[in-house]
Amino acid sequence: MPAPSTVKPVSTPDNRVVTLPDSSRITPGRVIRRETLVGWLFVLPALLMYSVFVLLPLLLSVLYSFFRWNGVGPATFVGLKNYLTVFQVPDLLGTISNAFWLVVWFSFIPVGIGLVVASVIHRVATGRFGAIARTILFLPQVIPLVAAGIIWGSLLSLQGLVNQALRVFGLGTFARAWLGDFDTALPAVGIIGVWVLLGFCTVLLLTGMTKISAALYESARIDGAGWFREFSSITVPLLRHEIGVCLTVTVIAALAAFDIVYVTTAGGPGNATAVPGIQIYILAFTQRQVGLASALAVMLMIMVVIIIIPIQRLSRVESTQ
């Protein structure tokens, strides 16, 4: 991949300034080539690390997925059988549908709420109040996700704040261990995602809105447009790029979810909150089914691409006009 083959191999071990032996005859073309070579040497350390610990593992994931392997003994080639297993075993297929639900919770809901909230507050969130709000809304974004999980684990527990509030409002009969209940565990995990990502989405969209010309809103008002009209005809179309960014970032966060689920439910009860990240971990490191885990990993990566490409398309159309 690196260094065009026409360049003479003149790299020195320490790779600093490379002097060509016949520097008296440097033509413009040669200078460019030399610069390219030195330039590639600048990229080399980053590229090397990235290749060894990201790209190579990516290829190895694909390779492992074609084998049955317990991680220590010999591996048997099984072709696409691991992929078929993922589709045939309900618990494994369930992780994929759980992943889609998590996309709804981690991505669509924070982006949707963030959009409405940002559009309502974007004209009042100026000055000190706005700055403080920005800081506070961003807080969940900087703490460890594990901590977010532990915090919400206690909030959603039997004695936690959520149930306490329900009892105060006379809704005590609804109180339950939210993360331990088959029906509510996945939405409960989803709420944690909303808490972590809502601030990020709101602030990002808000920043985008400040770039929309105030004159546009002004003239819409003169034409008698209400909040909703403004929202659907100006804000959303002009924020297409920011919305796309928000969706992309949060979709990846949803599909890569691991930390929060691991500390709150570890995939349970049953398989109610088992998402691909958790299932890959369990299959590979406790059940020693490396090939099957890798097949799920590859499918996870493909899912990300499948979901992200249309989002990117939709958000790019506008920016080219």
Place this chain on the structure above:
Amino acid sequence: MRVVRSELWAGRALLVVLMVFTLLPFITIFTTALHPSGTVPNGLDWPANPQWGNFVEAFNVANMTALLISSTRIVIAVVPVALIISTMAGFAIGALRIRGANALLLLFVFGLTLPFPGIIIPIYFLERTLGIYNTQFAIVLPLIALYMPFAVFWMRSHFVNTPTEISEAARVDGASIWDLFWRIHVPLARAPMSSLGILMSVWTWNQFLLALVLVEDPTQRTMAGALGAFQGHYATDVPLLCAGTILILLPTLVIFVLFQRQIIAALLEGSIKG
């Protein structure tokens, strides 16, 4: 622009509701952490007799001194290296615009879409082969690599906007490419580099999955990784667990409050340009 009064109040009210939603969980674990160890307190009850000692106990039980040393060592090993090599790569791609720059950029940006659990299995086996499993290198090396997509992309978007005249003038004066990079461009790139450094420090501190899978001894892990182990041991002692959680997330909050402008700007711009 004139804003209708009722709208102003509606907006403010919504913002306040949102802030309460964000802050309440923090307040809850704080009040919970002050209850007597071993009890199961109600969500928002202020304890009759606040147990400030819980923080000391959590500090000792979690072996926090060792954790702080271990996490700091990992941050010190990861951040400067990641910063230097990504700045070099960003410089070559953005300022030198070497041949193949676009392809390289695409290759790095592609990494932004990878869900991390997708590559953790081969990283584990790779590290066993390399003999670094269960050492701090097991966390350090993959972390440096995992930051490259964002870091290279971020530095490149700085360098691509620096005027080419700067480089040309320096080259006319006979500066080598290394001088150009080290003496001229790096000093000019101090702002984006420091934002990136702060972000990567926080991310390193918060890294969980790598620590969980690749290092067995919690005292050799990152803070978040250790918190996971701590939770495993003290899941039933809610006040102590909350106290430990506060101790571990406190440094990230302090860093955030100190550098919030850089952090918010870097996260927002970093994703928007992507």
